[in-house]
Amino acid sequence: MEYSPIYQNLHVVSSSPVKNKLFVFCIMLSLWVYMIYCCVGYCSTMPSLMVSTANSKHSQHLKKVDPNRTQPRLHNEGDLESEHQEDPLDSLDPLFGASPRDLLNNENDLDSRGGEDWDEIRSEQRTLDNNVVSSLFNESGPVESKKLPQAIIIGVKKGGTRALLEFLRVHPDIRAVGAEPHFFDRNYDKGLEWYRDRMPETQEGQITMEKTPSYYVTKDVPARIHTMSPDTKLIVVVRDPVTRAISDYTQTRSKKPDIPSFESLAFKNRTTGLIDTSWSAVQIGMYAKHLQRWLQYFPKDQLLFISGERLISDPAGEMTRVQDFLGLRRVVGHKHFHFNPAKGFPCLKRPEGNSKPHCLGKTKGRTHPNIDPEVVQRLREFYQPFNRRFYQMTGHDFGWGSWS
Numbered sequence: 001m002e003y004s005p006i007y008q009n010l011h012v013v014s015s016s017p018v019k020n021k022l023f024v025f026c027i028m029l030s031l032w033v034y035m036i037y038c039c040v041g042y043c044s045t046m047p048s049l050m051v052s053t054a055n056s057k058h059s060q061h062l063k064k065v066d067p068n069r070t071q072p073r074l075h076n077e078g079d080l081e082s083e084h085q086e087d088p089l090d091s092l093d094p095l096f097g098a099s100p101r102d103l104l105n106n107e108n109d110l111d112s113r114g115g116e117d118w119d120e121i122r123s124e125q126r127t128l129d130n131n132v133v134s135s136l137f138n139e140s141g142p143v144e145s146k147k148l149p150q151a152i153i154i155g156v157k158k159g160g161t162r163a164l165l166e167f168l169r170v171h172p173d174i175r176a177v178g179a180e181p182h183f184f185d186r187n188y189d190k191g192l193e194w195y196r197d198r199m200p201e202t203q204e205g206q207i208t209m210e211k212t213p214s215y216y217v218t219k220d221v222p223a224r225i226h227t228m229s230p231d232t233k234l235i236v237v238v239r240d241p242v243t244r245a246i247s248d249y250t251q252t253r254s255k256k257p258d259i260p261s262f263e264s265l266a267f268k269n270r271t272t273g274l275i276d277t278s279w280s281a282v283q284i285g286m287y288a289k290h291l292q293r294w295l296q297y298f299p300k301d302q303l304l305f306i307s308g309e310r311l312i313s314d315p316a317g318e319m320t321r322v323q324d325f326l327g328l329r330r331v332v333g334h335k336h337f338h339f340n341p342a343k344g345f346p347c348l349k350r351p352e353g354n355s356k357p358h359c360l361g362k363t364k365g366r367t368h369p370n371i372d373p374e375v376v377q378r379l380r381e382f383y384q385p386f387n388r389r390f391y392q393m394t395g396h397d398f399g400w401g402s403w404s
């Protein structure tokens, strides 16, 4: 017989019961060390015990990873329409008339593709739950099915909609599609079954959600959502309309660096100070106008307005309002947020463990260009009556100016 060192070694090990036991003991020891390592949060490849109690209770039922989710990608970290400027609220109605001049083309908005940034924190939790807990249940598991959304984040563009959706997706009773389906504005002819198919599977008691910020300003959308279900809960993240317009412009410029300056787009006539309300970046911020349309179809208490500013300064407080509005347990709170001073934003963290918080990617929080202060001031004056009306309609002062 040929000499084989492997055979020899195996033979030696298997022939000695003491060595055999030692071998098994070493393997067991390594496994235990690895498990402990995982439990304290340093491991992302093994089932973790870091899931919150509330999460684990619900996620027991989660047998599948959301097929709609993108794969994890980590990141560490006055009416001047007429020159007379009487009452802008009475005389302006851009959305019922001509379509906005959309130099800020949304079609290729990176955000439409979904919140890749924070997928890892959720999919990790849920996949692990699936692995560990599903084995404790019967083979077939609880029934899952795709449902039309019962709640939708309808706007506004650049308000903080992605952050809100990602915060909500931490909640075990919410399943949301990451990408923006744009069903009620761009894909309506595809039918409700197409729309339903975009949704993640849910179990009894879970809420299905999506976000498409252009809904808030699109003329036909309120009627269409009402036709789908008059009970749909609607969430709007609003932000100072001047900052929102600049953010909107910044996003477009990042894709089309050659576009004209903000100042030249904002005015119809810079000398007279006439604001160009046909520019979508200006038009979107006339929140009161858009709200009028929604209130023709939905009662006020079916809409929740979240402050984009507070979503940054007090994410837990705003999340409490949203969870209450949706009739959910208050699961997402202070312990899920870590403020990242370098980014200037709250990032999501696991309640336990010491893994790194997860922040939104670099398409959020871009540096805004410096805009001529006179132009900013003129825009503030322009929005003043719209803001005031919006505060009256919502019963909430969002604090976007000293006049309030």
Ligand SMILES: Nc1ncnc2c1ncn2[C@@H]1O[C@H](COP(=O)(O)OS(=O)(=O)O)[C@@H](OP(=O)(O)O)[C@H]1O
Residues within 6 Å of the ligand: 109, 111, 156, 157, 158, 159, 160, 161, 162, 163, 213, 247, 248, 250, 308, 311, 312, 345, 346, 347, 359, 360, 363, 364, 365, 366
């Ligand atoms: N936690 C957290 N992390 C990062 N960014 C945050 C966060 N909360 C709110 N924001 C603000 O969200 C702004 C983008 O808004 P949206 O997500 O609604 O944009 S989009 O319409 O979906 O493109 C984005 O606007 P810009 O700062 O102008 O880029 C952010 O200010």
